[in-house]
Amino acid sequence: MKQTPEEKKIQDKMAPGILSLKGFLGNDNRHLHDIILEDKKVLEKLGKTREEIAERMSFFTNQAFENYDGCMIVENKFEVEYFSVRGRVICPFPAPGSYQKGRINFKNLEKDISLSWTPLNIHMIKAHGFFEGIGSANRLEPEILVKALF
Ligand SMILES: [Zn+2]
Known part of the structure; x- marks a missing residue:
């Protein structure tokens, strides 16, 4: 699909060194539109919405954030830990907001799946x-997210 000028502008902002050191695209040469569309199809197949996923990620992040004492166990099978990083990052999409730079480490102990994400990811x-x-350090595979979070 042909890229609109607006999409091109967003995609340019995702290059390394503009808003973040490593950028958001890894070695993915697809247009932004196609990256989003293909992940959407995966989610549809799995029967989860991006809102459900984000809500679950927020839940774990808040749990970890409120716990100052290193890692903690949630719902008996998830291990979460929040690492504060000073500063904020800006979202590359239009109407940009800024998000805390912290990082959460998450582990589903039952399934032995470890993930890591930032508030901007959510x-x-x-x-x-x-x-x-694909290839971005902060890429989160929808399929693995669904497996790990629920
Ligand atoms: Zn945004």
Whole structure:
């Protein structure tokens, strides 16, 4: 699909060194539109919405954030830990908001799946359906998220 000028502008902002050191796209050469569309199809197959995923990620993040004492266990089978990082990052999509730079480490102990994400990841999934490009350090595979979070 042909890229609109607006999409091109967003995608340019996702390059390394503009809003974040490593950028958001990894070595993914697809257009932003296609990256989002293909992840959307995966979610549809799995029967989860991006809102449900983001809500679950927010839940764990808040639990971990409120716990100052290193890692904690939630619902008997999830291990979460929040790492504060000073500063904020800006969302590359239009009407940009800024998000805390922290990071959460998450582990589903039952399924032995470890994940790591940032508050910006949650926002981009919820508001834009964007899980980052393939090869990006912060890419979250929808399939693995669904397996790990629920
Ligand atoms: Zn945004």
